[in-house]
Amino acid sequence: MEFLNHQFYLILFSGIFTALAASFLGTFVIVKRMALVGDVLSHVALPGIGLALLIHIDPFYGAAVFLLIAVVGTWLIETRTALPPDAVIGAFFTAALALGVLLVPDQELFESMFGNLFAIKFGDAVFMIVAAAIIFILTLIISRRLALSIVAPDLAKSIDAKPNAFYLFFLLLFALSIALGIKLIGSLLMGALTILPAVSARNFARSLKSFLTFSAILGILMTGLGIIISGAFRFPPGPAVILSGIAFFIISFIFKRV
Amino acid sequence: MAGEMHSKTAGAGETVLEVKNLFVNFGAQEVLGGISFEIKEGETLAVIGPNGAGKTVLFRALMGLIPFDGRIKWREGIKIGYAPQKLFENSELPLTVREFFVLKSKNLFFKDRRLCDSMYHELHSVGLGPEILERQLSNLSRGQFQRALIAWAILNHPNILLFDEPTAGIDLAGEDTIYNLLYKLKKERGMTIIIISHDLNVIYRYADKVLCLNKNQLCFGEPQKSLTGEQIARLYGESAFHHHDNNHIHH
Numbered sequence: 001m002e003f004l005n006h007q008f009y010l011i012l013f014s015g016i017f018t019a020l021a022a023s024f025l026g027t028f029v030i031v032k033r034m035a036l037v038g039d040v041l042s043h044v045a046l047p048g049i050g051l052a053l054l055i056h057i058d059p060f061y062g063a064a065v066f067l068l069i070a071v072v073g074t075w076l077i078e079t080r081t082a083l084p085p086d087a088v089i090g091a092f093f094t095a096a097l098a099l100g101v102l103l104v105p106d107q108e109l110f111e112s113m114f115g116n117l118f119a120i121k122f123g124d125a126v127f128m129i130v131a132a133a134i135i136f137i138l139t140l141i142i143s144r145r146l147a148l149s150i151v152a153p154d155l156a157k158s159i160d161a162k163p164n165a166f167y168l169f170f171l172l173l174f175a176l177s178i179a180l181g182i183k184l185i186g187s188l189l190m191g192a193l194t195i196l197p198a199v200s201a202r203n204f205a206r207s208l209k210s211f212l213t214f215s216a217i218l219g220i221l222m223t224g225l226g227i228i229i230s231g232a233f234r235f236p237p238g239p240a241v242i243l244s245g246i247a248f249f250i251i252s253f254i255f256k257r258v
Numbered sequence: 259m260a261g262e263m264h265s266k267t268a269g270a271g272e273t274v275l276e277v278k279n280l281f282v283n284f285g286a287q288e289v290l291g292g293i294s295f296e297i298k299e300g301e302t303l304a305v306i307g308p309n310g311a312g313k314t315v316l317f318r319a320l321m322g323l324i325p326f327d328g329r330i331k332w333r334e335g336i337k338i339g340y341a342p343q344k345l346f347e348n349s350e351l352p353l354t355v356r357e358f359f360v361l362k363s364k365n366l367f368f369k370d371r372r373l374c375d376s377m378y379h380e381l382h383s384v385g386l387g388p389e390i391l392e393r394q395l396s397n398l399s400r401g402q403f404q405r406a407l408i409a410w411a412i413l414n415h416p417n418i419l420l421f422d423e424p425t426a427g428i429d430l431a432g433e434d435t436i437y438n439l440l441y442k443l444k445k446e447r448g449m450t451i452i453i454i455s456h457d458l459n460v461i462y463r464y465a466d467k468v469l470c471l472n473k474n475q476l477c478f479g480e481p482q483k484s485l486t487g488e489q490i491a492r493l494y495g496e497s498a499f500h501h502h503d504n505n506h507i508h509h
Contacts, residue, residue, distance in 0.1 A: 031351045082285065141367050148361040151345050151353065155410075157323050158340040159362060206394065207354045 003231035010125040011237065015184050015223045017132035019241075022177045022190070023197035023219025024139050027212050028170055030198040032150050037074070037086060039191035040093045042178050044070040046100025046187055049112045053104065059112065063182050066096070067175035075168045115186035115238030124183060131180055135173050146170050147208060185238035196245035197222060204255035222248050274299050274336060274418060274450050275320070280328035282312070282319050288473065289315050293328070295469050295478045299417075302444055302451045304461040304481070307471035308494055313454045314343065316471065317420050320452075339416030341407040343423070345395075355398070355406055356391040362413055373413070380409040384439055404436055412443065418450040419443065437464055461485065 029038045045063035052062025070093065077088055104112055120128075139146075149156045149163030156163040174194070181190035197219035198211075205211035226241030233240075275297045282290040290312040297303045305313050319326040321340060332338075353361075359377045363370035378388060384405040390398070398406060404423075411419055421440065437460055443449045455461055461468055461481050468485050470477040470493050477484040 144361050144363065144366055147351060151351055154323055154342055155340065158321050158338065202350060205352045207352055208357045211352050
């Protein structure tokens with residue numbers, strides 16, 4: 001039990017809060033059927049990380065700026081043009097991944113994609129916990145409007161509920177949550193942390209409320225368990241979290257009513 | 259170029275909606291051309307036409323959801339309730355009927371007591387019991403789903419109801435009672451109703467006016483006068499003819 005040190009608790013608590021924000025947002029990512037878009041979106045973080053490393057600033061900011069630009073682009077393509085968003089995003093964002101691979105130094109590339117790159121300091125942990133809590137609360141506040149905007153955009157417009165604005169707000173929160181997870185589990189796996197709890201929760205949720213609740217609980221459980229495993233066996237936390245999430249996903253099928 | 263949307267003040271029994279020379283284009287393609295009609299307070303207007311004739315597009319233009327050319331003039335201060343054919347297809351969201359109603363609340367987070375009270379009232383008026391509230395929207399029968407959508411649309415007492423009837427799937431008995439329900443809303447609340455319908459019998463029985471569409475306007479007026487056999491043949495015969503190159507507009 002020697003891994004239960006100060007550093008471990010910093011990772012555990014910042015991980016749990018990041019998971020709470022990501023898994024709660026993830027329900028809407030699933031409902032909007034943009035799971036793969038979200039996954040590819042996370043690639044955009046990489047060139048941001050590369051640039052941030054080049055000019056010696058915190059990689060979170062580099063990733064956040066690139067992700068925010070990418071979601072605004074996604075939103076514009078989806079709401080203002082007739083272009084199929086998935087094709088455009090797939091091509092454009094994968095190019096960002098290629099650019100990122102060129103920009104990020106070799107020794108840091110693996111870790112920025114799979115986590116554990118930057119030893120999380122106390123200040124980082126506090127920042128992640130506060131930012132994740134804010135993202136979670138904001139998502140909670142917009143969840144009614146967001147659900148209506150996704151399920152029935154015309155009905156949302158008919159009561160003047162501004163579905164496009166809420167959708168943009170949701171994408172911005174989504175981008176920030178991905179940026180938040182980069183130090184912890186890496187950019188490539190953050191998409192999975194967003195999606196896995198939600199698809200598992202979907203298997204036994206019987207209402208919007210239970211869907212949101214189960215997704216958040218599962219996100220916290222899979223992240224907590226993954227980080228404990230990674231601490232105990234000295235794995236990188238990213239893959240451990242995702243594999244524990246897959247375990248929960250498989251278990252969720254037992255509850256699935258066909 | 260977006261069309262103009264005007265409102266004017268008028269008394270009871272007067273024109274609620276006036277549409278003049280309405281055009282809607284999707285890109286280079288014209289989906290509605292030269293539509294002109296008006297509807298007076300308390301009237302029921304039936305909109306008919308084959309698949310892809312632009313009926314739902316007309317509704318979306320009337321509500322200002324899509325850009326158009328021409329004039330759409332609603333009476334000032336009018337409240338519109340909209341009951342669409344369907345919601346987002348194959349939704350992954352396990353939404354209960356109660357939650358679906360709560361989504362209409364202006365309160366983003368806290369409980370909306372007024373909405374809850376009128377929710378029970380409107381469910382009752384469309385013939386649904388409170389036990390349906392805990393069921394998932396996706397598990398309702400077609401008939402129950404249509405009623406739930408109507409209840410949702412009339413929740414804040416609109417003056418006008420736009421009802422987009424599904425093409426198929428409602429059994430005759432169910433269909434009959436949906437029309438009785440709409441007739442009741444018209445009688446009891448003086449509601450003006452615009453309905454997209456597929457059933458000619460319904461139109462002769464319930465509609466005060468009929469608008470025949472096939473991208474262009476083929477007829478407008480009282481059903482007995484405007485909807486002649488020749489007109490019907492023109493309307494639906496053309497649809498069969500255009501079957502291969504018609505552009506289905508999915509909503």
